[in-house]
Amino acid sequence: MNGENLEAFLARLYVDENLRERFLANPQAEAERAGLSSEESAALTQIDRVGLELAADSFARKRLYKELHARPQTFLERIKAVLRKF
Amino acid sequence: MNDRLGLGWRPPLASGILTHQHRVDVIEIIADDYFDASRRELARLKTLAAQIPVVLHGVSLGMASAAPVDAKRLDRMARLVEAIEPEYWSEHLAFVRGGGTEIGHLAAPPRTAATIAGTLKNLETATAIVGSKPLVENIASLIDPPGSTLGEAEWVATILRESNCSMLFDLHNVYANAVNFGFEVQTYFETLPVEHIKALHLAGGRWVRSREYPESRRLLDDHLHQVPLPVFDLLREVGKQVPHPLTVILERDGNFPEIRVLLDELEQARTTLKQGRESGLLRPLKV
Ligand SMILES: [Fe+2]
Numbered sequence: 001m002n003g004e005n006l007e008a009f010l011a012r013l014y015v016d017e018n019l020r021e022r023f024l025a026n027p028q029a030e031a032e033r034a035g036l037s038s039e040e041s042a043a044l045t046q047i048d049r050v051g052l053e054l055a056a057d058s059f060a061r062k063r064l065y066k067e068l069h070a071r072p073q074t075f076l077e078r079i080k081a082v083l084r085k086f
Numbered sequence: 087m088n089d090r091l092g093l094g095w096r097p098p099l100a101s102g103i104l105t106h107q108h109r110v111d112v113i114e115i116i117a118d119d120y121f122d123a124s125r126r127e128l129a130r131l132k133t134l135a136a137q138i139p140v141v142l143h144g145v146s147l148g149m150a151s152a153a154p155v156d157a158k159r160l161d162r163m164a165r166l167v168e169a170i171e172p173e174y175w176s177e178h179l180a181f182v183r184g185g186g187t188e189i190g191h192l193a194a195p196p197r198t199a200a201t202i203a204g205t206l207k208n209l210e211t212a213t214a215i216v217g218s219k220p221l222v223e224n225i226a227s228l229i230d231p232p233g234s235t236l237g238e239a240e241w242v243a244t245i246l247r248e249s250n251c252s253m254l255f256d257l258h259n260v261y262a263n264a265v266n267f268g269f270e271v272q273t274y275f276e277t278l279p280v281e282h283i284k285a286l287h288l289a290g291g292r293w294v295r296s297r298e299y300p301e302s303r304r305l306l307d308d309h310l311h312q313v314p315l316p317v318f319d320l321l322r323e324v325g326k327q328v329p330h331p332l333t334v335i336l337e338r339d340g341n342f343p344e345i346r347v348l349l350d351e352l353e354q355a356r357t358t359l360k361q362g363r364e365s366g367l368l369r370p371l372k373v
Contacts, residue, residue: 003152003200006233008185010196015187043196043233050302051229051266054294055193058228058306063190 009034009044013052014059024049087363088331090139091356093348094338102345103138109349112139114335117175118146121162128169135170141285141333142167144177149212149222150195150245151181152204160215167216173333176221176254176285177212179205179242192225196233197241202248209249221252221285226259226307228294230267238263239277246282253278255324256287257317262305271320275327285333286324288313288355309339313351318358325362334359 009031012019023030023044031041092112093103103110113134120131134140147159167175180192195201213219224242236244246253255278264271290311295303313336324332336352 003196003198003204004184006196007152007181007201008187010193010232011181011184011187011189014189014193040233047232048230050296050299051227051304053296053298054304054306055227055229058294059189059191059193063188066190 005034005036006040009036009040014056015063017056020052020056024052089325089334089356089359089363090331091334091336091352091359092139093336093352094143095134095140096339096342098342099338099345099348102348106345106349107138109352110138112141112173112333112335114141114143114337115170115172117142117144117163117166120166121159123166131170135172140170140172141335142170142172142175144175144220145192146182147177147208147212148180148182149177149208149220150179150201150205151184151208152195152200153181153184154204155208155211157211157215160212163212164216167218174221174252174284175216175218176223178223178225179245180225194225194227194229194231196231197236197238198234202236202241202244205245206249209245209251219249219251221254222246222249223254223256223287224259226256226262226291228266228304228306237269237277239269239274243277243279246279251282252284253282254285254287255283256289256307257320257324258287258289258291258307258313261314261317261320262291262307266304271316272323275320275323280328281330283324283328283332284330285335286321287335287337288317288321289337290314290317309337310341313355318354321355321358322362322365325359326365327362332359 013023027045027047028041031044090111092110093099095113095115103113120127144163147155149155178192181195182189182192260271260274289307289309290313291305291307292311293303294306334355336348336355338348
């Protein structure tokens with residue numbers, strides 16, 4: 001196991017609410033569906049559920065904050081941002 | 087001892103910092119905020135760096151990962167380092183994306199041999215592209231990273247020794263993890279190779295409660311509150327045991343009080359560190 005798949009799965013788990021719901025209902029099945037090794041899947045059945053909920057909430061708040069405070073990147077986006085103010 | 091204490095550079099604090107430059111030895115600039123900086127903004131940063139020592143802090147490279155770090159992002163860091171010539175640059179021991187999904191913040195990777203190997207490779211790539219080794223920072227986490235086979239202190243210490251990178255030791259991050267996951271801050275600190283610790287972060291946070299498990303709460307490192315006492319206690323201990331000068335940065339990301347409140351907090355840190363220095367109990371050498 002090289003660890004990349006597990007990180008990719010965790011990233012999705014932290015971000016995607018539907019996946020999180022399916023996963024919490026059946027961690028083993030969801031981990032296997034994602035192609036994780038049996039060791040990784042077994043580790044995920046022991047997941048820190050309190051931590052998962054709180055971390056996912058915190059990441060969601062951070063993403064929202066970034067979206068609201070992102071600075072316009074392209075000329076077109078800058079124009080759109082100005083227009084949005086009117 | 088020539089310890090230096092300073093603040094994280096944030097636009098709402100800028101005028102306060104500039105007015106009280108005699109009380110701020112160093113400032114830490116978030117590198118990612120300037121990856122797309124215009125020439126004029128870069129020139130302003132250079133002027134600032136000529137007035138006050140500057141260090142750069144990255145937040146989105148995702149260095150602690152089994153996956154390779156993005157060379158394009160490293161290029162932007164390299165360009166900024168070249169333009170500003172900070173005293174050092176730093177990045178977190180975190181992953182921030184995986185398989186194309188952006189998490190949006192620092193996440194603790196599973197602490198395994200695979201993430202150690204990946205991190206070491208990434209630190210090598212970063213050093214080659216940027217031209218200097220980053221200081222690496224321990225992160226706070228609300229979740230005990232699934233699939234971990236190593237303790238946090240052991241995982242961090244191995245990365246430090248094998249990469250020969252210096253450490254930006256965030257005292258609130260380790261305090262938050264200690265209360266969240268039930269370990270002793272002191273034991274963690276004793277596991278770290280002190281000769282690698284070059285800089286410190288101080289911050290505060292707040293308790294967050296689980297909706298699903300209302301009896302459970304965790305300490306969130308949000309950088310929005312004052313530095314709690316146990317972090318000052320750890321600062322004193324670090325002052326006792328680390329035998330070389332340190333750069334100490336107070337991080338505050340919002341909920342900004344008046345600048346004098348932050349400057350007083352910085353003074354409290356200065357006094358506390360000095361107390362540690364004066365008690366001078368260096369860590370006994372392990373034989
Ligand atoms: Fe920090």
